[in-house]
Structure formats: structure tokens, C-alpha cells
Amino acid sequence: MNKQASPTSGDGTVGKALDVLDRVAAMGRPVRFTELLSDSVHPKATLYRLLQTLVSQGMLAYDESQQTYSLGIRLVRLAHAAWRQSSIAPIARPFVRALSEVVGETVHLAQLDGGQVLYVDKRNAINPIDMYSQAGKIGPGYCTGVGKAQLAFLEPAELDEAIKKQSFYRYTPETLATETALRADLEKIRKEGVAFDREEHEPGIICIAAPVLSSKGRPIGALSVTTSTTRKGMKELVEVRPVLLKTASEIAAAVEDWQFPA
Known part of the structure; x- marks a missing residue:
């Protein structure tokens, strides 16, 4: 599988986090860590840290029983606000x-x-x-x-x-x-x-x-x-x-x- 394009280097941590959000959203379903890692440009430790941050901020949700990540409620609220404003x-x-x-x-x-x-x-x-x-x-x-x-x-x-x-x-x-x-x-x-x-x-x-x-x-x-x-x-x-x-x-x-x- 081809590696995804890396975010612009000047975007820093924010760019990397948005890159991960894009990957989860593109799946269209709850996704496991191993799936994200398989075509990620980020090292395992970096990817895990980004996922944890996104979960803690409500941008992603983590299902412990299924061990999967999905889009979070906070992101949904932001999406609705963007729909109204943009x-x-x-x-x-x-x-x-x-x-x-x-x-x-x-x-x-x-x-x-x-x-x-x-x-x-x-x-x-x-x-x-x-x-x-x-x-x-x-x-x-x-x-x-x-x-x-x-x-x-x-x-x-x-x-x-x-x-x-x-x-x-x-x-x-x-x-x-x-x-x-x-x-x-x-x-x-x-x-x-x-x-x-x-x-x-x-x-x-x-x-x-x-x-x-x-x-x-x-x-x-x-x-x-x-x-x-x-x-x-x-x-x-x-x-x-x-x-x-x-x-x-x-x-x-x-x-x-x-x-x-x-």
C-alpha cells in the first residue's frame, strides 16, 4: 500500500493531527490503530501520541471494547458550525x-x-x-x-x-x-x-x-x-x-x- 502524502513540514503538530483526522474520516468506519499505522508517514509512537491527543480533545472517540477510533462529538459540532458559517x-x-x-x-x-x-x-x-x-x-x-x-x-x-x-x-x-x-x-x-x-x-x-x-x-x-x-x-x-x-x-x-x- 502506498504511503499517504505527508503534511507540510511547516504545519507542525497541528498539521500532523489534521492528517490523522483525515485518515480516520476517509475510512468511513471505526478504524484500528494497526490500520492507521500500515500506511502512516508517522512513526508508531508519534501516531499513538497524536491519536491520544485527539481523543482527549474530543476530536476522536475511542471504543475500548472494539479498540477502534472514530470521529468525535466535538468534531461533529465543529462540522455543523462550519456548515452554517461556510x-x-x-x-x-x-x-x-x-x-x-x-x-x-x-x-x-x-x-x-x-x-x-x-x-x-x-x-x-x-x-x-x-x-x-x-x-x-x-x-x-x-x-x-x-x-x-x-x-x-x-x-x-x-x-x-x-x-x-x-x-x-x-x-x-x-x-x-x-x-x-x-x-x-x-x-x-x-x-x-x-x-x-x-x-x-x-x-x-x-x-x-x-x-x-x-x-x-x-x-x-x-x-x-x-x-x-x-x-x-x-x-x-x-x-x-x-x-x-x-x-x-x-x-x-x-x-x-x-x-x-x-
Whole structure:
């Protein structure tokens, strides 16, 4: 197994502790010390000390009977506070709900996080479809509607950096798996104002997405209407474009005075 990338040397103990938190969170389940040690860049004694500190601070919880570590209650509280303060989700929620009720399909709200997509809210259709995206999950930027809708409106230098962070893994035969193909699609998105996911991330899942832009044209999020090819075709999905764009504009207006992170 490949060793994980080490934290920046200047980050010191805080950086090392966050590195360990990331590893536990990435597991998605309670994890044993030996599992963390197997691909850790930290010596055994250092890793143990970091885990003990995180447990004592409530950032991790330790189950003595199972001898496993999991995310702690204090971290959960901080996550909820961050969601309220650093996400457009609380302000956008009524708009997301209203849009889902109008179109009768699943609506996603997402923001960019290091070139990738962080889903911050989701409103299911009356008859929901099983799909990857859930609030709190991270998805690829290059092959999701909400990802491309935001990438398309980044400044050139920001876009270059974001593209460097894309894996270009081919999830389906429709995935835009090269930088050239992605840039061509982003140029089209800038002209049309909406992005499409044509089964690029998951087979059978399609969406139309629109960026939520600040008054200066900066993407602060994206909104999508998602459905299955068993329910709708791309031509039918295009029909929701006017109400999607209207909702994205309403969200942008609602958060205009909100101090979102740069």
C-alpha cells in the first residue's frame, strides 16, 4: 500500500493531527490503530501520541471494547458550525426545496473544494433514485454537472490549478477523461450558462446544472436537477433550464451580503 502524502513540514503538530483526522474520516468506519499505522508517514509512537491527543480533545472517540477510533462529538459540532458559517446551504435550502417540488426531480447544491465538488444539500424527488451524491460527500469536479458549472466560471489561473487536481478517471464511456475534452466543454458552458452530466459520472444518471454566481461573476456554488435515463431524456431535462437559472439567480441574490470564504 502506498504511503499517504505527508503534511507540510511547516504545519507542525497541528498539521500532523489534521492528517490523522483525515485518515480516520476517509475510512468511513471505526478504524484500528494497526490500520492507521500500515500506511502512516508517522512513526508508531508519534501516531499513538497524536491519536491520544485527539481523543482527549474530543476530536476522536475511542471504543475500548472494539479498540477502534472514530470521529468525535466535538468534531461533529465543529462540522455543523462550519456548515452554517461556510456553506451557502442554510440560505439556499428553501430555494432548493421549492425547485425540487416544481420539477419533481432530485436537486443538488454543491460548492467547489480544492477543485473537487462538495455536496452541501440535496432534496430528493418524490420517487428518489439511488445515486452516489449525498450532502457531505466529495465528488469529482470534471465529470459532474455541478462541478463543471463552477469550473467554467473560474478565473484562468484558478481554473489551471483546479484542472491540475482532476484525476480524469474514466467512470463511464461518456466521461470527459482528458483536459482537452474538459476545456472544450467548459467553453461551451460559459457561453450557454448551464452544464450537463450526460452519464459521465454514473451510468444512467443525467443532470443539468447552473452556477450560483456572485455579482462579480465568481462561482460560489452550483445547483443541479438530476434524474435517471429511465425517467427522462436529455431533451426533457433541458426544459427545466429556465426555472433552474431563475433559482440559481435567486440564491445568488439571497447570499449577496453573505461573507463566504475566498
